[in-house]
Amino acid sequence: MLKLLLWRHSTHQTHKLARFLSQSLSNDPYDPPFSPTSKPQKPKNKTKHKTQNKDQNSKPEPKFPLKSDLPFDFKYSYSETNPSLEPIGFREPPRFSPFGPGRLDRKWTGTCAPAQQQEVDPERVAEERNRVLGDPLTEEEVAELVEKYRHSDCSRQINLGYFLSPKLLYILCVYMACIVNFIVGAKMVWVGGVTHNMLDDIHNHWKRAEAVRIKCLGVPTLDMDNVCFHLEEKSGGKVIYWHINILLLYRGRNYDPKNRPVVPLMLWKPYAPIYPKLVKNVADGLTFEETKEMRNRGLNSPSLMKLTRNGVYVNVVERVREAFETVEVVRLDCTHVGTSDCKKIGVKLRDLVPCVPILFKDEQIILWRGKRDEEQESNLSKEVTSVQMFE
Template sequence: MAIHFRTRIRFPDRSNQKPSGYFFFISRFISKSLSESTYDPPFSPVSKLQKAKKKKKAHGGNSNSNENPTLPLKSYLPFDFFYSYSETNPLVNPIGYRESPKFSPFGPGRLDRKWTGTSAPSAVEVNINEVLEERKRILGDPLSDEEVAELVEQYRHSDCSRQINLGKGGVTHNMLDDIHNHWKRAEAVRIKCLGVPTLDMENICFHLEDKSGGKIIYRYINILLLYRGRNYDPKNRPAIPLMLWKPYAPIYPKLVKNVADGLSFDETKEMRSRGLNSPPLMKLTRNGVYVNVVDRVREAFKFEEVVRLDCTHVGSSDCKQIGVKLRDLVPCVPILFKDEQIILWRGKKDHEEDMNS
């Protein structure tokens, strides 16, 4: 008996597969041949000629419309321009520069004053009497106690929108423009001072009044209110050219000498070791309020010869600025900056006077 087997051959179903490259090429060729034009892209390119014509019409056909004809700017402010007025001592001459003085932070050809590396001195002689008379005219009659109390109540709170933060840069040049911008819509400006400049608040108040022409009507610790004056006219505000960048700080003489004046090498070394091993007088924080530091150091020098200030997390640059200010305000002699610690010595003369008394 013969057994027959039937085999069924199944061919793969190609109905759902995409056409091969050959059929795709043929179909695309036929569709192109049936089109009316030989070039029919999916999106027609937009010509740039129309945009160029619109720009020319907007500018009136002048190619020099972007140029400012008022350059260089002329400012008749009666003082020399510094980056920081409160933190720069014009009596101390730098020994070098980190950038060439020919690069003015006001921009090339934008100011009629020449940049010397630290300042832009005024080329016009200033008549001090005329300046003082003009400021008195703008300030007008003194404010009464009721008017001062009303302004203080309006601007002294922390949620005041007319506030300027004064940091370690102190009273900077561009801050003057910010003050006048606030004075357009407000009679006074709230200034919150933080950092190194708070060591000498008198210096801050002096430069704010001297450079802006206003008057401090309220002062509480590190909060100031600067009044613009009764006859202040925002339309006749002074022209203040802005600094486009912060200039590099020049190089000044070394702050700490290897051997302090009045001491030998061994005595200086002993003073430094005593200061590092002594307990800190105060611990300063970064961008803190240092209003009472000078008085605390003066009182400590009545009983101690060396004082240490703990400036952890303050920063090395701020530590040196604090040491410079304390040297002039206390006065004292900084003998060491190490690991964000400031060691201050009260000086030889004070020590001898205490011993004789």
């Protein structure tokens, strides 16, 4: 029985091989055996339909130069620059516009692209902003938006003021350039505070959400009022929630994504211009020996507080003001914060406290309160003596 089964199996295999060879071999000498069959050609009509669909779905290319109706000067950063300070030099020629050659109808001056004042009407701008914002939100509507967007797992978030090393920043830029077009609601990182390209990111979030969550860290948190002011003025929105360093920016009732303002993007970060020296060799109101003594006293004094990288500095100004009521020199420990951020912190404290920064060394900031207290005490004593004389 076993032999019979093996014989049937062998005969079946031979018949199968013969059938295969008879189908593959051909009498035509120009048709070799085992030749691959030709694939059927696709109809040309389908390709035409595909090209027509691509043309219909493709967006129209923007025409250059772009013209924007925004009524303010375009800068790299709005919250971290002081327009009253004039630079004394430039690190790159002012003719190199960060918007690209011929892409914007405004001329780049080295620090900004100024708007044409003839076309700016403040009343018309205010009316348009009020029209977009519409009626004020009720308490219930504000509470609903806050509960929806205030949490840390919110996808509609923008990180503002983070400090990044150049190497990490380069890696981040390459990474974001690869995935930002494929991820909806990605959390962007803006190092320079309220930057120009951040405005375009805000409007992109407003396409699909009524509000955007903004988390502020680093130097901008020293003056949160300034951050809120520039966000509202430059974007046209309304800050409806503010808790320490978390903001919610509302787009308005009548916001239309199709009629959003034109925000031309900066193709690269412009080099910062050269400004006058921040720390003078001899502080105003002191001699050289007195300035040297103040610096040594500040370096040997205990630090008022220690600032960390990407920290929240909302209470630093008040702490420095309170310290100046009892001491004359204050030291801030800014280890691992970075030299550039130390100088930015010193500039903001100089304007907000106010005080006089007299030394930046080894990421230590030495601040002098100045002679204003002595002048105020002398003026008060003069007023008191004059009142006593008349009595």
